[in-house]
Amino acid sequence: MRYRETGELHLDFHGATSATIDYLVERYGEAALHEIFFNVGQKVYKSIHEKLQRGDISGLVEHWQYFFEREKGVFKITKTADGVILKVSECPAVRQLLKLGLKPSPHFCKQTSLVNEAMCEHTPFEAKTEITGCGKCRQTIKKR
């Protein structure tokens, strides 16, 4: 896996992400989120994106498993015949915002949906992110 951090977590960064998202949308519109999160999905996560281009979901699955475990999220990853489903029952990022007394940005989950879309663009896969509640979602990656 390209990035595998260890040591202390600074979970308050989720608050900074939410505030940054709000600022970008207010000042530059939603297109700014699209541009930035697509760069994150395809350039920062270049290794995952390239594996997906080769039809290999293992990099994305390993990434999800490692970081949701590290942040103590409640989640389940299910491999399917044509992809994978990540069901999040308690998102660590939303949990931290609520702990800080912050209201998540209405665009907060776009970090997930747009990064997933970006990672899957120009690959055999498509991404679908369904928000099923506060801090809950289903992320489906499947063959087109």
Place this chain on the structure above:
Amino acid sequence: MIPSDHFVRFYNEVFKFLDKQGNGALQEYYSVISHHQERHCLELFKTKGLQGMYDYWEHIRIEENCDMTLDLQPDCLTITMNKCPSLSKAMDNDAGLCLKYCEHCPGWVVPLLKKAGYECQYNIIDRQVPRCHMRIYPAQNANPDRKK
């Protein structure tokens, strides 16, 4: 979810985007961060002064895994970042470094310290080397070197 471990790499992309907008977009954003940070720091810095700043950055040192030295003297706090985890991550990044990455730090710190009644000499040293140095002192001691 972008993991909190990867916030820095997201931030790096935000800085690239803002830099591309021009017209002081980055500086405007630093002001917003500084204002946001006031909620966490301003009262602490005003009421506890250099000790409050020491406590804040000591907490950051631990939580953000910083190789950082803090030297608190009665009239001055010196912070030496030996290896900045933030710039290190922004550099260890397939998307490449925004060469203005370091500037967000003095961008929020200096105005906030000024509001608290303190001056700060901030030396970034090199934008591609994860080291920096800052010296904070009460505003009335505007140049502590001269007093020695």
